[in-house]
Amino acid sequence: MQKIIEFILELDKLKAVTRKVRPLGLERYENSAEHSWQIAMFASALLPYAEGQVDINRVISMLLVHDIGEIDTGDTMVFVEFGWEERKAAEQAAVRRIFGLLSDGRGEAFLDLWRGVEGGFTADSRFAHAVDRAMPVLLNLSNNGQSWRENGISYDRVVRRIAPEINAGCPALWEYIEARLQKARSEGWFGASGP
Amino acid sequence: MQKIIEFILELDKLKAVTRKVRPLGLERYENSAEHSWQIAMFASALLPYAEGQVDINRVISMLLVHDIGEIDTGDTMVFVEFGWEERKAAEQAAVRRIFGLLSDGRGEAFLDLWRGVEGGFTADSRFAHAVDRAMPVLLNLSNNGQSWRENGISYDRVVRRIAPEINAGCPALWEYIEARLQKARSEGWFGASGP
Numbered sequence: 001m002q003k004i005i006e007f008i009l010e011l012d013k014l015k016a017v018t019r020k021v022r023p024l025g026l027e028r029y030e031n032s033a034e035h036s037w038q039i040a041m042f043a044s045a046l047l048p049y050a051e052g053q054v055d056i057n058r059v060i061s062m063l064l065v066h067d068i069g070e071i072d073t074g075d076t077m078v079f080v081e082f083g084w085e086e087r088k089a090a091e092q093a094a095v096r097r098i099f100g101l102l103s104d105g106r107g108e109a110f111l112d113l114w115r116g117v118e119g120g121f122t123a124d125s126r127f128a129h130a131v132d133r134a135m136p137v138l139l140n141l142s143n144n145g146q147s148w149r150e151n152g153i154s155y156d157r158v159v160r161r162i163a164p165e166i167n168a169g170c171p172a173l174w175e176y177i178e179a180r181l182q183k184a185r186s187e188g189w190f191g192a193s194g195p
Numbered sequence: 196m197q198k199i200i201e202f203i204l205e206l207d208k209l210k211a212v213t214r215k216v217r218p219l220g221l222e223r224y225e226n227s228a229e230h231s232w233q234i235a236m237f238a239s240a241l242l243p244y245a246e247g248q249v250d251i252n253r254v255i256s257m258l259l260v261h262d263i264g265e266i267d268t269g270d271t272m273v274f275v276e277f278g279w280e281e282r283k284a285a286e287q288a289a290v291r292r293i294f295g296l297l298s299d300g301r302g303e304a305f306l307d308l309w310r311g312v313e314g315g316f317t318a319d320s321r322f323a324h325a326v327d328r329a330m331p332v333l334l335n336l337s338n339n340g341q342s343w344r345e346n347g348i349s350y351d352r353v354v355r356r357i358a359p360e361i362n363a364g365c366p367a368l369w370e371y372i373e374a375r376l377q378k379a380r381s382e383g384w385f386g387a388s389g390p
Contacts, residue, residue, distance in 0.1 A: 001244065001371045008237045008330070009337055015218040015229045023210040034210045034228035040235070040259055042203045048299045049196065057252035064235055064255070104243040135203070142204055176196045 007101040013071045020075070020147040021136045032067040032075055035135065039063045043131045049172040051130075052123030058116070062128045065110050066117040069094035088118065123169075130169025133162045134177060141180050145189030152191035155181065202296040208266045215270070215342040216331045227262040227270055230330065234258045238326045244367040246325075247318030253311070257323045260305050261312040264289035283313065318364075325364025328357045329372060336375050340384030347386035350376065 014036070018029040040063045047056050067075075069091030076087055095114050099107040117128050137158070140147055148158065158181065167174040184190070209231070213224040235258045242251050262270075264286030271282055290309050294302040312323050332353070335342055343353065353376065362369040379385070 001367055004237075004240050004244075005333060005371070007240055008233065009219065009333065011233060011236055012219045012334070015225070015233075016221055024204065024207045026211055028223075030210070031229060033232045034226060037228045037232035037235075037259060038203065038206060038210075040232075041206055042199075044256065044259075044305075045199050045202055045297060045301050047301065049199075057255075060252075060255060060259070061239065064232060064239075102240060106240050106242065110239075138200060138204065139207070172196055176200070 003101055003103060004106075007098070010071070010098055010101060011068065014068060017067070017070045017075050019136070020151060021139045022143065022146055024139065024142055030136075030139075032070050036064055036067050039131050039135050042135055043127065046131060046170060046173065049170050050123070050127045051169055051171055052126070054123045054127045058113070059124050059128050059131075062113050062117045062124065063132065065095075065113050066128070066132065068098055068110075068114070071098060092118075126165075126169035128169070130166045130173060133165045134170070134173055137162060137177055137181075140189075141177075141184060145184055148190050154192060155185045155190040158190070198296055198298060199301075202293070205266070205293055205296060206263065209263060212262070212265045212270050214331070215346060216334045217338060217341055219334065219337055225331075225334075227265050231259055231262050234326050234330050237330055238322065241326060241365060241368065244365050245318070245322045246364055246366055247321070249318050249322045253308070254319050254323050254326075257308050257312045257319065258327065260290075260308045261323070261327065263293055263305075263309070266293060287313075321360075321364035323364070325361045325368060328360045329365070329368055332357060332372055332376070335384075336372075336379060340379055343385050349387060350380045350385040353385070 011033075014033040015031050017032040019032060019035060021030050022028065023030050023034070040060045043059050043063055044056060047054070050056075072094035073087065073090045076083075095111060099110045099114070101107065102110070116122070117125055119125055120129060136147065147153070159178075163174060163178070166177060206228075209228040210226050212227040214227060214230060216225050217223065218225050218229070235255045238254050238258055239251060242249070245251075267289035268282065268285045271278075290306060294305045294309070296302065297305070311317070312320055314320055315324060331342065342348070354373075358369060358373070361372060
């Protein structure tokens with residue numbers, strides 16, 4: 001029991017990992033714990049539009065664990081295009097440390113879920129990735145492009161980083177988002193084209 | 196698709212609902228979205244100690260939806276002992292409104308999960324309640340009794356409000372917490388006895 005308590009208090013630190021987008025109507029930045037809750041709910045609501053046969057319970061659990069490595073590494077904006085592999089290796093070391101706090105096979109079960117997201121080769125993992133990629137975009141689209149503006153992110157970079165993954169896991173969602181992004185571009189919400 | 200997007204952006208408001216406990220090491224108060232994530236993870240980690248046969252996937256989904264009504268009502272500290280029924284009626288109206296944004300049967304599925312938590316008569320719901328009640332107590336126990344001190348909550352009130360529910364859903368967790376609470380009392384972390 002003591003180990004489980006240490007584990008859940010260790011997870012408390014994810015509430016302090018801030019992302020680049022702000023919750024709607026709030027001044028502060030979103031943190032990775034509340035983001036994880038929101039994408040689990042989003043996957044559940046979006047289930048009728050998932051591509052392929054997905055196990056929604058597994059997808060939900062994948063999404064709940066997938067950012068836990070950020071407790072050691074911090075969040076990296078998905079539009080950062082360099083150092084991605086080093087970053088993933090550091091996250092893997094982090095989840096091994098954190099899930100290693102648990103016995104009773106629960107730690108292994110969490111690690112298996114985490115690897116399942118990172119693998120990316122199943123319908124579950126594709127759907128999980130689509131939902132995760134889409135959520136900050138939807139917030140930005142309701143926030144006048146807040147994090148794109150603040151970070152000078154170009155339209156091309158957004159599309160390059162999210163289109164393949166959203167389209168693979170949830171084509172109807174990509175169709176919806178693509179139309180919204182084009183409108184946002186015409187309204188000047190993006191940075192200049194660039195690397 | 197438009198309705199699902201409206202739904203998930205409506206859920207964003209749960210990030211603005213603040214609770215009475217502070218995340219460890221942070222000055223701000225916890226919000227109900229990150230709390231929902233943490234208790235879903237806690238239930239999953241604690242599964243080997245659940246009382247009775249629980250469907251952990253259902254418990255996780257219950258915990259993810261159970262605070263959504265607070266978008267309209269705000270959080271009420273569990274140690275507030277009056278107005279509980281009116282409060283639950285208001286939360287029910289709120290979740291009907293919010294889940295009513297969805298079609299495809301997803302709204303009904305969420306409402307069924309929400310009712311499942313509130314019902315309280317199954318092993319799933321008892322375990323969900325135990326986890327939900329225990330989490331802020333564990334944070335307080337690691338925070339020098341922060342929200343008990345700030346709100347003048349007595350030891351007796353804490354025990355009265357949480358012991359039956361934690362013990363019913365996860366007796367080993369209650370045994371652990373009870374010993375910690377007695378130690379905390381001896382250290383003077385609680386308010387004076389009273390209503």
